[in-house]
Amino acid sequence: MQISRETLLRSYRAMRTIRAFEERLHREFATGEIPGFVHLYCGEEASAVGVCANLTEQDTIASTHRGHGHCIAKGVDVGGMMAEIYGRKTGVCRGKGGSMHIADLSKGMLGANGIVGGGPPLICGAALSHKVLKDNGVAVAFYGDGASNEGTTLESLNLATVWHLPAVFVVEDNGYGEATGASYACAGTQKDRAAGFGMPYMECDGSDFFAVHDAARDAIDHARSGKGPVMLHVHLQRWYGHFEGDAMSYRAPNEVADAKKDHDCLESFRERAGQEKLLDLSALDEIDAAVADEIESAVQAAKQAPWPEEADLMADVYVKI
Amino acid sequence: MQISRETLLRSYRAMRTIRAFEERLHREFATGEIPGFVHLYCGEEASAVGVCANLTEQDTIASTHRGHGHCIAKGVDVGGMMAEIYGRKTGVCRGKGGSMHIADLSKGMLGANGIVGGGPPLICGAALSHKVLKDNGVAVAFYGDGASNEGTTLESLNLATVWHLPAVFVVEDNGYGEATGASYACAGTQKDRAAGFGMPYMECDGSDFFAVHDAARDAIDHARSGKGPVMLHVHLQRWYGHFEGDAMSYRAPNEVADAKKDHDCLESFRERAGQEKLLDLSALDEIDAAVADEIESAVQAAKQAPWPEEADLMADVYVKI
Amino acid sequence: MSKKSFRQAINEALRQEMRRDPTVVLMGEDVAGGQGGSSGVKDAWGGVLGVTKGLLTEFGESRVLDTPISEASYIGAAAGAAATGLRPVAELMFVDFVGCCLDQIMNQAAKFRYMFGGKARTPLVIRAMYGAGFNAAAQHSQALYPLFTHIPGLKVVVPSSPYEAKGLLIEAIRDDDPVIFLENKVMYDDIEEVPDEAYTIPFGEANLTREGDDVTIVAIGRMVGMANEAADRLAKQGISCTVLDPRTTFPLDEQTILECVEDTGRLVIVDESSPRCNMACDISALVAEQAFGALKAPIRRVVPPHTPVPFSTPLENLYMPNADKIEAAVKAVMMQKTREVA
Amino acid sequence: MSKKSFRQAINEALRQEMRRDPTVVLMGEDVAGGQGGSSGVKDAWGGVLGVTKGLLTEFGESRVLDTPISEASYIGAAAGAAATGLRPVAELMFVDFVGCCLDQIMNQAAKFRYMFGGKARTPLVIRAMYGAGFNAAAQHSQALYPLFTHIPGLKVVVPSSPYEAKGLLIEAIRDDDPVIFLENKVMYDDIEEVPDEAYTIPFGEANLTREGDDVTIVAIGRMVGMANEAADRLAKQGISCTVLDPRTTFPLDEQTILECVEDTGRLVIVDESSPRCNMACDISALVAEQAFGALKAPIRRVVPPHTPVPFSTPLENLYMPNADKIEAAVKAVMMQKTREVA
Numbered sequence A, B: 001m002q003i004s005r006e007t008l009l010r011s012y013r014a015m016r017t018i019r020a021f022e023e024r025l026h027r028e029f030a031t032g033e034i035p036g037f038v039h040l041y042c043g044e045e046a047s048a049v050g051v052c053a054n055l056t057e058q059d060t061i062a063s064t065h066r067g068h069g070h071c072i073a074k075g076v077d078v079g080g081m082m083a084e085i086y087g088r089k090t091g092v093c094r095g096k097g098g099s100m101h102i103a104d105l106s107k108g109m110l111g112a113n114g115i116v117g118g119g120p121p122l123i124c125g126a127a128l129s130h131k132v133l134k135d136n137g138v139a140v141a142f143y144g145d146g147a148s149n150e151g152t153t154l155e156s157l158n159l160a161t162v163w164h165l166p167a168v169f170v171v172e173d174n175g176y177g178e179a180t181g182a183s184y185a186c187a188g189t190q191k192d193r194a195a196g197f198g199m200p201y202m203e204c205d206g207s208d209f210f211a212v213h214d215a216a217r218d219a220i221d222h223a224r225s226g227k228g229p230v231m232l233h234v235h236l237q238r239w240y241g242h243f244e245g246d247a248m249s250y251r252a253p254n255e256v257a258d259a260k261k262d263h264d265c266l267e268s269f270r271e272r273a274g275q276e277k278l279l280d281l282s283a284l285d286e287i288d289a290a291v292a293d294e295i296e297s298a299v300q301a302a303k304q305a306p307w308p309e310e311a312d313l314m315a316d317v318y319v320k321i
Numbered sequence C, D: 001m002s003k004k005s006f007r008q009a010i011n012e013a014l015r016q017e018m019r020r021d022p023t024v025v026l027m028g029e030d031v032a033g034g035q036g037g038s039s040g041v042k043d044a045w046g047g048v049l050g051v052t053k054g055l056l057t058e059f060g061e062s063r064v065l066d067t068p069i070s071e072a073s074y075i076g077a078a079a080g081a082a083a084t085g086l087r088p089v090a091e092l093m094f095v096d097f098v099g100c101c102l103d104q105i106m107n108q109a110a111k112f113r114y115m116f117g118g119k120a121r122t123p124l125v126i127r128a129m130y131g132a133g134f135n136a137a138a139q140h141s142q143a144l145y146p147l148f149t150h151i152p153g154l155k156v157v158v159p160s161s162p163y164e165a166k167g168l169l170i171e172a173i174r175d176d177d178p179v180i181f182l183e184n185k186v187m188y189d190d191i192e193e194v195p196d197e198a199y200t201i202p203f204g205e206a207n208l209t210r211e212g213d214d215v216t217i218v219a220i221g222r223m224v225g226m227a228n229e230a231a232d233r234l235a236k237q238g239i240s241c242t243v244l245d246p247r248t249t250f251p252l253d254e255q256t257i258l259e260c261v262e263d264t265g266r267l268v269i270v271d272e273s274s275p276r277c278n279m280a281c282d283i284s285a286l287v288a289e290q291a292f293g294a295l296k297a298p299i300r301r302v303v304p305p306h307t308p309v310p311f312s313t314p315l316e317n318l319y320m321p322n323a324d325k326i327e328a329a330v331k332a333v334m335m336q337k338t339r340e341v342a
């Protein structure tokens, strides 16, 4: 099925935004101005965007510690995200969450999550909401190869099948959980695990937007049409360290360079868009320029934004005491 | 491979002991004299005994809330068990544990466990001890179909393969976790789950001692010889309620009756022993009589045994404070 | 109004709220019971001690959900459902099983609202049984409300009678924050007058079950009954006690506690949870900081020893607080009058 | 003797004990780091903050075990291994992750010995980072020692300096009970003189880092340094403080705490864990019960507010106890002299 021009443009813009957001963060982090732990999604953009291109705002996603990409793909405000990472009062979480906790429920974004394996159970719940409220929504859990070994994730695969939930489990497999290779930490295969919980399995090349989009469309259609949950295994490469500051001595020197050269989702998107005349490349150039401006202003705005104040400390622990 | 006469006699005695122990408990519980939760293993005897017949005292097992059978099969003192269940000072746990916590580390019995899914992680650790201490031992986790959905169990399957442990995971599948059917609660199959964690899978009819014994022998040999962990799926029927007091309205009226008629491990053992002239049936009758006496004295001794005293309350929280 | 057991009071609260609000859903292991069973009876148990009996029959499988034995996934699902439009009541069966799903409670549900800058609502209730006295041994007898009380973002309810249970549970279901609702397993057959209609008891308002001049006794959950029993006996000996049931350990009605201590000048706290960092410590510290000037005697705690809960009846009896121990503690603080207040 | 960082002190303790005792094994996520990586470097990380660096190289893969990200399985495995002949030191990385493996700690390791009638030994150490001050936000900044202290069967260690860390960790590894060993993540680069040879510091013996006449300050872990700083400043203002580091919250050196309060008559407790049911409450309750007669003023607690730990620097600074807040609390108890002791 042909992807609409509008979707293609929107998706390219989202991927470019993630890339620019992350590369800028990488530079800003090095200056010491950004506090806390920051995990970059760079190189994996097509996964978040290819999946979310098939979702509406009322569908729900849950993300991970490496959450910026999912947030942007699901429509969370980029300026608010930047301000959040800088710890400002204007941040989407008013400076209380930081990089690992960006959330926007009004956008169906149930949160980045500092806990590996935190998302899949939540997504069972969100899927249950969609099912009970009969709103035709689907819930999607993004989680890593490392997270695929957490009991929470495995239990959730089972629960989703038992409850026949409209849920999609997207394993973002970048081959590493921190410094440990998936070839060491993941026994068996994701495919067999899906089978172990009676769940259909699909996989795709995560550096190819079109491949992710199409696989995700099938997976999400399946879930949305009441046929139960699906696992979608996306093969990826991460371009930076596990977190900012990681020297990556566990990876072969050329691994990242090769990934950047051969598995750049933005390059391959442009190539295919050009070859198949899906889009005018100048339109993409314009997007690139617009995104660069957007990120620049987001950073400037964040740096100038006010800090949270004393009264914020005690606010919003409870809805009501 | 032929099972030795001695093993056959020992195994029959263990199965008969479990049966007699449990049926007596069933009657004693009804009098109100036995406190707490009691889960009977009746009907499942061949599983514990068929597996443990292939283990030495230094091999380790971990059990469940339904632990009497595993304890007896692994050689825990029957009188001490009975006294424990009666809460007496002479109990194997000095009256502090009760039915759900019977343990005897000197027998390689790492404990019944009140927590569903509690055993499999412990068994990864026991298997690691065997491996690091190079004592040629194997560690076996018994767990139910219900427990096969706990994250702890699923994580342990993965960890055991990753660490290449001498461990065997025995799923005692009696079709129910409390009142809920495995057909509802367990998505997929145990076989596919084993594959999902790169683990060889075997299965057997748990009402047939010979079948369990042979499958367990293969599984344990595999683990002991350094080839890594194995899953052994044992198909079983439980003859009583989930715990004493359960009216079992979730089961078809004839289900237990049929199981008793067609899947009695003691009957099928006697039949085969007789048919194949493996043993003299009179020897088995003698065992039956001896076991009846043993259980009778265990109950009498337990009822007359002293209660724990005030000084026991604070004892043994720590090795040393 | 009619006599109802603690069990019936809870069942009724659930039923009335489920009738009122279609977003209230129940989930847990065997909350219905019988799914996949060979008899086809799907409402076979209604919870392991029959508390949710009949709810599947009335509300159907889409609102009364049996779960696999996997607490992390379904408690996490309850949190996720609460954040996305439902009002789940999840049953953890024994509170001891929180070891299998603490992350979902502590790091997810409890923290959403704050971490997300006030943008989440998580109207989740987790029901669980607590307490010793059932010979259920070390892994099925803990109280653990101190753990939950320690965690910012949670509300914690420990009802002391059937009347309290119904009103507090309805309040919990209508509350927009995550609530841990703890039911003492020994109390399910306790009976008292309970209104038939729905009613709520607000959180953070202690219940003064008895007023006196000499000693304030603050007691939690099942301990309230024991404290009243001790107070009865003490009254006959001329010692007059105030007995206070905080109802919720968060929010805690600090003001009423402080006022009572201001009046009596003496405090005994009765708490069946393990003694270190428990509610007895918490309330004692509150008073030692904020009503110090009113104190005429040391603050006494009637708590179990720092041991797991033992199985055997005589040991469990020694372990548990009871009216005798409370009576002795009250007498002790009456004797230990170390000073006149300025 | 030479200057060593907190990180080096811990690394050295592990290394020396692993050399001494072949049954000591290490496990955790990336405790070595690099297994399955494309460079083939298997000792790539040595823990997420480099604390266990080099141990795989010295002791090999059979004793330094990287794990999948599945805390329940490997913490449970550590408990099982401890009960069957090894002395595992398992790293939980951030103590906040205890939500994923509380059962293995609370219901398994901690209870084996008691439940089994004294027949088990579980010489297990769980190391984990705790504390705020790193902008690590709500799920990576908790202190949580009150949870562990609440659970009978566990010992809980919170070292306050590199010297303390080395001696207490060696003691923990040699101890036959399950020990939770908490390392403040902000302190890894703190430096002081630390003996090169192995030494132990016994559990349950508080360290008097300073003696004074007016106020006793009891502080936990990283708070000890802040308490000493405050005491320095207060000394210049003529207020003389005792500063006490309990080192272990279980066993707790009750006697030394009580003696110090008997001497000074005033108590301030500094605890960076969430304020409800925490160690400040616990110690306050101890004193209000057992040294009540010596108290000249209310017991003050310097603790964070009952909120999750916020991310942003100014909020986190407001959240944390610090020397200023301690100083203010001490001055307040000096002013609040409500009575003369009889």
Ligand SMILES: Cc1ncc(C[n+]2csc(CCOP(=O)(O)OP(=O)(O)O)c2C)c(N)n1
Pocket (backbone or CB within 6 Å): A064, A065, A066, A114, A115, A116, A117, A143, A144, A145, A146, A147, A148, A174, A176, A177, A178, A242, D029, D069, D071, D093, D097, D100
């Ligand atoms: C429960 C828990 N355990 C461990 C961690 C520490 N941690 C953070 S990210 C991470 C690796 C996750 O790997 P993966 O799921 O593959 O995601 P990736 O980082 O590759 O995107 C680990 C171990 C955590 N945050 N939560």
Ligand SMILES: Cc1ncc(C[n+]2csc(CCOP(=O)(O)OP(=O)(O)O)c2C)c(N)n1
Pocket (backbone or CB within 6 Å): B064, B065, B066, B114, B115, B116, B117, B143, B144, B145, B146, B147, B148, B174, B176, B177, B178, B242, C029, C069, C071, C093, C097, C100
């Ligand atoms: C963590 C935990 N969850 C729930 C329970 C309550 N419970 C005790 S036994 C049981 C059913 C276990 O089923 P299965 O594993 O199939 O074993 P079976 O009883 O059939 O032998 C349940 C839910 C528990 N003890 N621990």
Ligand SMILES: [Mg+2]
Pocket (backbone or CB within 6 Å): A144, A145, A146, A172, A173, A174, A175, A176, A177, A178
């Ligand atoms: Mg990964």
Ligand SMILES: [Mg+2]
Pocket (backbone or CB within 6 Å): B144, B145, B146, B172, B173, B174, B175, B176, B177, B178
């Ligand atoms: Mg079963």
